[in-house]
Amino acid sequence: EAGVTQFPSHSVIEKGQTVTLRCDPISGHDNLYWYRRVMGKEIKFLLHFVKESKQDESGMPNNRFLAERTGGTYSTLKVQPAELEDSGVYFCASSQTRTVMNTEAFFGQGTRLTVV
Template sequence: EAGVTQFPSHSVIEKGQTVTLRCDPISGHDNLYWYRRVMGKEIKFLLHFVKESKQDESGMPNNRFLAERTGGTYSTLKVQPAELEDSGVYFCASSQASGSRYNEQFFGPGTRLTVL
């Protein structure tokens, strides 16, 4: 079974440009999470999808960030326009539907975003 995949693995853009990150969760996983680690800081939660709906977007830093999950499959995270402080590693994770006693979150390899 394929794990969580993310694309691209690394993106270098200039300040003011737009970047779109993609996450493909494990097939059949309803829950999809985005996290971010800025250099030297902790990994922080950004938002949580249940299927195509945003369950919790309390961690989204500002309105330059837009996350979508059309059809409840893969998700995209767009940063527009990108700022220097957006540089970091963006992780995606997925887990099975609610109802289980414990749902493991499986992480992808991350996308390293560098804004110059």
């Protein structure tokens, strides 16, 4: 069974440019989460999809970030325009059920974004 896959693994862009990160969850997992780790800080929640619907986007830092999950399969996270403080590692996770009480959140390898 394929795990959670994220593309690209690394991205270096200039300030002001646009970058789109992609996450392919494990097949059949309705729940998809985005997290981010900024240099020197802890991993923080960004948002949560249940199928194609945004369940919780309380962690999105500002309106330069746009997440989508068309068709309830893969998800994209677009940063437009990118700023220096957006640099970090972006993780995606998926799980079968909404609570983690009886299931596990599976994480991708992350996308390391560097804005210069």
